[in-house]
C-alpha cells in the first residue's frame with residue numbers, strides 16, 4: 001500500500017501548557033507535529049488562558065485545539081504525541097499537575113476505540129470547557145488554513161495580543 005492509498009483521517013488534538021515559556025511549548029509542539037511524516041496541521045483555534053481545573057494549586061494554562069490530517073493509525077498517532085511531549089520536557093510527577101506540554105487525542109475521524117492505552121473520543125473531553133471552547137472554534141470557523149498562517153497566528157502572542165483570558169464558569 002502506498003501513502004496515497006492510505007485513508008487520510010481528520011483528527012483533533014488538544015494542547016495545554018502551564019510551565020514557562022507556555023507559548024514556546026505550544027508553538028514547538030505544533031511545528032513538531034507538522035514535521036512528522038503522515039501528519040499535516042490544517043487548522044487551529046485561538047489560544048485561551050484558563051484557570052487550572054482538577055488540581056487547582058498550579059499556574060494558569062494556555063490551551064488550544066488543532067485539526068490535523070493524518071494517515072497514522074490512532075495507536076501510532078498516540079505514540080507520536082507522547083514522544084513529542086517527552087522531547088519538550090514533559091514529566092509525569094503528579095496527576096493533572098504542571099506540564100510543559102500536554103497533547104491529548106480528542107477525536108480521530110468517527111472512530112471509537114477503547115484499549116488499555118487509548119480511549120477515543122477522549123473520555124474527559126466533554127467535562128472540560130478548556131477543550132470544548134477551542135474545539136468548537138476550530139470545528140466551526142477555522143478549518144483548512146495553511147500552516148504558514150499558523151506561525152503568523154502564534155506571533156500575535158507576543159505582548160499577549162490575541163490571548164483571551166477566560167475563566168471556567170462554576
Ligand SMILES: Nc1ncnc2c1ncn2[C@@H]1O[C@H](COP(=O)(O)OP(=O)(O)OP(=O)(O)O)[C@@H](O)[C@H]1O
Pocket residue numbers: 078082092095096097102103104105106116117118119120121122123124
Ligand atoms: N485519547 C487519549 N489521548 C491521550 N492519551 C490518552 C488517551 N486515551 C488514553 N490515554 C492515555 O492516558 C495516558 C496519560 O496521559 P496524560 O499523562 O497526558 O494524562 P493527563 O493529561 O495528566 O490527564 P488526562 O488524561 O485527564 O488529560 C497516556 O499515556 C495514554 O496512554
Ligand SMILES: Nc1nc2c(c(=O)[nH]1)N=C(CO)CN2
Pocket residue numbers: 015016017050051052053054055061063096097102130
Ligand atoms: N485549565 C486547565 N486545567 C487542566 C488542564 C489544562 O490543560 N487546562 N489539564 C489537566 C490535565 O490534563 C488538568 N487541568
